[in-house]
Amino acid sequence: xxxxxxxxxxxxxxxxxxxxxxxxxxxxxxxxxxxxxxxxxxxxxxxxxxxxxxxxxxxxxxxxxxxxxxxxxxxxxxxxxxxxxxxxxxxxxxxxxxxxxxxxxxxxxxxxxxxxxxxxxxxxxx
Numbered sequence: 001x002x003x004x005x006x007x008x009x010x011x012x013x014x015x016x017x018x019x020x021x022x023x024x025x026x027x028x029x030x031x032x033x034x035x036x037x038x039x040x041x042x043x044x045x046x047x048x049x050x051x052x053x054x055x056x057x058x059x060x061x062x063x064x065x066x067x068x069x070x071x072x073x074x075x076x077x078x079x080x081x082x083x084x085x086x087x088x089x090x091x092x093x094x095x096x097x098x099x100x101x102x103x104x105x106x107x108x109x110x111x112x113x114x115x116x117x118x119x120x121x122x123x124x125x126x
Contacts (some may be wrong), residue, residue: 004117009093051071057069098113
C-alpha cells in the first residue's frame, strides 16, 4: 500500500520541541518532494515547509528559524524538527509527496501533493 505515515506529535509546553517523522511505505521518497501542512480546528490547511529531491527547502514565515525540514532517503523518511513551539503551532500535521520534478517546492497549495497520511497531533499548551 502506497502511503505516508506521520508520527512524533504530542503535548508540549510553550518553548518546547518536537521532531515529526514522515515515513513512506510502499514507494521510495527518493524521487519526491515532500511537504508538511497543518490544520488547526476551524482553520484551513496551511503549508509549513517543504523539501525537494535535492534538499532545497521552503518554509512558512511564521516558523522560519524555529522549524527545520530534513530528509533521510536511506530511511525513506522526512523530518520536521520544531523548536520554540508556540500556542499557535497547535494543529494536526500532515505530510504529502509530489512526484513531479521541480526546481523548487511550494507550500502555497496542497493540490500538488499526494499520498497524505492520517496526520499527527501537536498540542502546545501550558
